[in-house]
Amino acid sequence: MTMQIDFVEKPCRQCPTFDECKAIDETYRAQLEANGWNYRQIKVKGSPLKTPIRQCTDTIFKQYAPFFTGKDILEIGCSTSSQFTLPFIREQSIRYVGVEPRSSSPGWRLSMLPRRLIYKPYNVIAAKIINPLTSSLYNQIQRMKRKAPRAYYMRDRFPSPHLTTPASFDVIFASSSIEHWHEDQPGSSEDLAWNGDLSVLEAGVQMYQADIRRAYELLRPQGMLLIDCPIHVHGNVIFFRGFLDHIKRIFESVPWTSLTYESWRLDYSGLRPYLPDARRDAWKTVYKQPVENLWIFNVIARK
Numbered sequence: 001m002t003m004q005i006d007f008v009e010k011p012c013r014q015c016p017t018f019d020e021c022k023a024i025d026e027t028y029r030a031q032l033e034a035n036g037w038n039y040r041q042i043k044v045k046g047s048p049l050k051t052p053i054r055q056c057t058d059t060i061f062k063q064y065a066p067f068f069t070g071k072d073i074l075e076i077g078c079s080t081s082s083q084f085t086l087p088f089i090r091e092q093s094i095r096y097v098g099v100e101p102r103s104s105s106p107g108w109r110l111s112m113l114p115r116r117l118i119y120k121p122y123n124v125i126a127a128k129i130i131n132p133l134t135s136s137l138y139n140q141i142q143r144m145k146r147k148a149p150r151a152y153y154m155r156d157r158f159p160s161p162h163l164t165t166p167a168s169f170d171v172i173f174a175s176s177s178i179e180h181w182h183e184d185q186p187g188s189s190e191d192l193a194w195n196g197d198l199s200v201l202e203a204g205v206q207m208y209q210a211d212i213r214r215a216y217e218l219l220r221p222q223g224m225l226l227i228d229c230p231i232h233v234h235g236n237v238i239f240f241r242g243f244l245d246h247i248k249r250i251f252e253s254v255p256w257t258s259l260t261y262e263s264w265r266l267d268y269s270g271l272r273p274y275l276p277d278a279r280r281d282a283w284k285t286v287y288k289q290p291v292e293n294l295w296i297f298n299v300i301a302r303k
């Protein structure tokens with residue numbers, strides 16, 4: 001069977017969130033100009049202002065949300081900021097597994113199970129004692145009610161050896177996560193001493209190809225892989241430096257029935273490019289690569 005591959009440009013002007021992005025820039029212009037376009041430094045009702053690329057990933061999620069109803073979903077790299085909130089999982093009758101290795105920061109909240117059971121100010125105690133207890137109690141109650149618990153959070157890396165059942169998910173989702181899976185490799189955003197040796201790319205492609213093969217195996221027939229990632233923001237050299245041909249080779253290494261690549265905010269006309277001043281300076285002086293805009297690469301693959 002031949003794989004159908006499409007590339008779809010998603011210009012900001014055609015995006016349902018265009019007006020919202022424009023309004024954010026206008027409303028907070030003075031503060032953004034003063035702080036070098038650092039959106040997250042601005043707090044709105046106690047939370048950081050969404051960055052333009054977070055607007056993209058939220059819009060992508062909303063676009064697919066109706067498709068998630070009643071599905072078995074695996075999220076890779078859910079952290080505490082996942083778009084799959086517990087109310088959403090419940091309302092949409094989703095059976096959800098989130099895999100996340102991080103165990104520090106507020107991420108403790110997801111050490112085992114429902115986030116709503118965790119009392120925030122006592123995160124460490126919650127993670128070490130209360131959370132496992134409440135989690136197993138919660139599971140026990142669900143079992144007594146003969147209801148499968150809908151949301152599990154595993155503290156692990158993908159591909160976790162605990163994800164053993166083949167072909168058991170309808171959707172595998174990862175938002176702004178894949179670029180971190182192999183970020184300990186040479187040339188990543190953390191590697192300031194990288195000598196530009198491009199032979200590291202091949203090793204990266206092979207590691208990621210193994211991950212994508214595992215995701216493919218875990219998907220049911222007709223299952224969908226949905227992965228978005230920022231380009232030029234951070235992480236593994238392939239994503240950080242924007243080697244698109246290598247990214248494509250990663251996804252094209254298994255026989256999907258269809259594969260669609262989308263570029264979000266690459267064509268930002270009508271809005272500003274998204275590049276905080278500190279990042280602009282780092283690209284110029286540290287990483288020495290011409291970068292004028294950060295954007296989102298989105299992949300939709302069907303088994």
Ligand SMILES: C[S@@+](CC[C@H](N)C(=O)[O-])C[C@H]1O[C@@H](n2cnc3c(N)ncnc32)[C@H](O)[C@@H]1O
Pocket residue numbers: 057076077078079080081082083099100101102156157158159174175176177178180181182
């Ligand atoms: C930037 S956060 C994104 C969180 C969330 N998906 C969102 O969009 O807000 C990326 C997450 O991926 C996680 N991650 C890194 N490597 C991973 C791996 N191999 N398997 C699962 N998660 C991983 C990181 O710990 C981090 O919490």
